[in-house]
Amino acid sequence: MFRLTLIVGFFCIASVALEDSSEDNDRIIGGRNIAITEAPYQISMQNKGIHFCGGSIISPKVVLTAAHCIAGVDGVSLSDLTCRAGSTMWSNGGQVRNIVAMISHPKYNPKTKEADIGVLILSPAFKFDTGVKPIKLADGVPTDGKAGIISGWGVTRDKGVIVSTMLKCAEVTSISRKNCSQPPWDYGDEILPSMICARGDGKDACQGDSGGPYVSKATNKLWGVVSWGRGCAREAYPGVYTAVVAFKKWITKHIEENK
CATH class of the missing domain: 2.40.10.10 (Trypsin-like serine proteases)
Structure with missing residues (x-):
């Protein structure tokens, strides 16, 4: 499933609920509010x-x-x-x-x-x-276990319609293409050579975060572009990103x- 929030084109833009600032603002999914100066x-x-x-x-x-x-x-x-x-x-x-x-x-x-x-x-x-x-472009893809940062204003829960008014980020961990294709995630041949997988416990990008950055925490270079996934942080399935280096x-x- 792609991570685009609004349906446009031949349809009217879907109405989007805004997050109430009085609620717990703890996620992009599973993340935290940040100032734009952090991204x-x-x-x-x-x-x-x-x-x-x-x-x-x-x-x-x-x-x-x-x-x-x-x-x-x-x-x-x-x-x-x-x-x-x-x-x-x-x-x-x-x-x-x-x-x-x-x-x-x-x-x-x-x-x-x-x-x-x-x-x-x-x-x-x-x-x-x-x-x-x-942001500078990365020269490669992360190996297993590397920390990365995702950010955006997307919806704040799986199958949600509430988009965040504030920019959020979350830290996720890279997973090799081979491991992403195999159990327990079983993405199989859906994971192509030009894709990167990453996940965190209850942390993920979601609808409205599409196109956004997946950045190396160590180098602050752009590894990937938010692309798709099976739901959002659903059973800890990895999110899938387009590899910039490709x-x-x-x-x-x-x-x-x-x-």
């Missing part, structure tokens, strides 16, 4: 000002996200789409930029979820400051073309 590369992808996906700033004009986030707004006017950066809240503050182009990887396959990665081209460029910074040449090309 200054994080953006909210929005349709008419409503959050539906995440993304990562990789240059002043380029954001990395999931291809299924781009596919999810098929039929929506490009003029309605924006990115907000530099704010802990997706609904206000920070810097808002127009999305002038959306490019999915040419090998993206929605059935197999292969190459679930894409870029957003923005105008005008972001102005970097303490709350708005690019598409690094393609990503770099778009950075160079949009300086």
Whole structure:
């Protein structure tokens, strides 16, 4: 299941309940509230000002996200789409930029979820400051047991409709592709060479976190893009991420073309 929150295109945007700030705000799922300065590369992808996906700033004009986030707004006017950066809240503050182009990887396959990665081209460029910074791309994938950080404004429980007003993060642990394919998780051949698995006890990305960052805790470099999973933190099934390194040449090309 992809981790896109809102249904768009031929349908109206689904109404989204906001998290009551008086409730226990302890999760992305299983995480904690953070200030945007802890993840200054994080953006909210929005349709008419409503959050539906995440993304990562990789240059002043380029954001990395999931291809299924781009596919999810098929039929929506490009003029309605924006990115907000530099704010802990997706609904206000920070810097808002127009999305002038959306490019999915040419090998993206929605059935197999292969190459679930894409870029957003923005105008005008972001102005970097303490709350708005690019993240460097990792040169490899994590081995078993490495700590990583996921973040976003997605729903806060499996099968939920409540999205967080505040940015949240959680620490997850990497699982090799081989182990992710075998018991107890049994993803089998759904896990392709360009995917990464990670999990935590009761911790996971969920709907609305799609396209967002999966970052190495040790190096603060971008390992992956939130893609899909079996539910959210359900029976501790790993979340699945698109491996950035598998598409690094393609990503770099778009950075160079949009300086």
